[in-house]
Amino acid sequence: MLQGLPPLLDASTRILLLGSFPGVASLVQAQYYAHPRNQFWRLLGACLDDAQLATLPYAERLRAAAAHGVGLWDVVAECRREGSLDAAIMDAQVNPLAAYLRDTSPRLARIGFNGALSWKHGQHLAEHGYQVFKLPSSSPAAASLNFEQKLALWRPLFADALT
Numbered sequence: 001m002l003q004g005l006p007p008l009l010d011a012s013t014r015i016l017l018l019g020s021f022p023g024v025a026s027l028v029q030a031q032y033y034a035h036p037r038n039q040f041w042r043l044l045g046a047c048l049d050d051a052q053l054a055t056l057p058y059a060e061r062l063r064a065a066a067a068h069g070v071g072l073w074d075v076v077a078e079c080r081r082e083g084s085l086d087a088a089i090m091d092a093q094v095n096p097l098a099a100y101l102r103d104t105s106p107r108l109a110r111i112g113f114n115g116a117l118s119w120k121h122g123q124h125l126a127e128h129g130y131q132v133f134k135l136p137s138s139s140p141a142a143a144s145l146n147f148e149q150k151l152a153l154w155r156p157l158f159a160d161a162l163t
Helices: 024-029 038-046 058-067 097-104 116-128 147-160
Strands: 015-018 070-074 075-078 090-094 110-114 131-135
Touching: 015 116, 024 058, 038 147, 058 070, 097 116, 110 116, 116 131, 131 147
Parallel strands: 015 070, 015 110, 110 131
Antiparallel strands: 075 090
């Protein structure tokens, strides 16, 4: 079984970006969205009005996200999978999202689901009072939309919510 990455959120988190499960590059580097072609950090930087975000060292990216009240996690805690595609995930064990979020991040109001699998396993969080947003995946495998089209769909998550 492959193990996911730990949650990166705390009591000041107001927006959470939930992915499905880290790809091979992310697991190897123990970093969220480590694949160089993944558009996550560019999208987040554009939404935070920080064009430099994607070029910063990883630890600085995390600090910048946290400073804006943005947290990261995945819906799947562990699974079996060959390669990095969500379609190859088997025996998925889902993180205890609702209970963990309620206890860890009392200011959390909005959750963006980075891709279809995260949406499938997490959209129920709307029933717990969160505003939920189904986002197009930032993965290089999700090429049906270009960067600008994805960004237009990501921006509403951050509208009127930034510090």
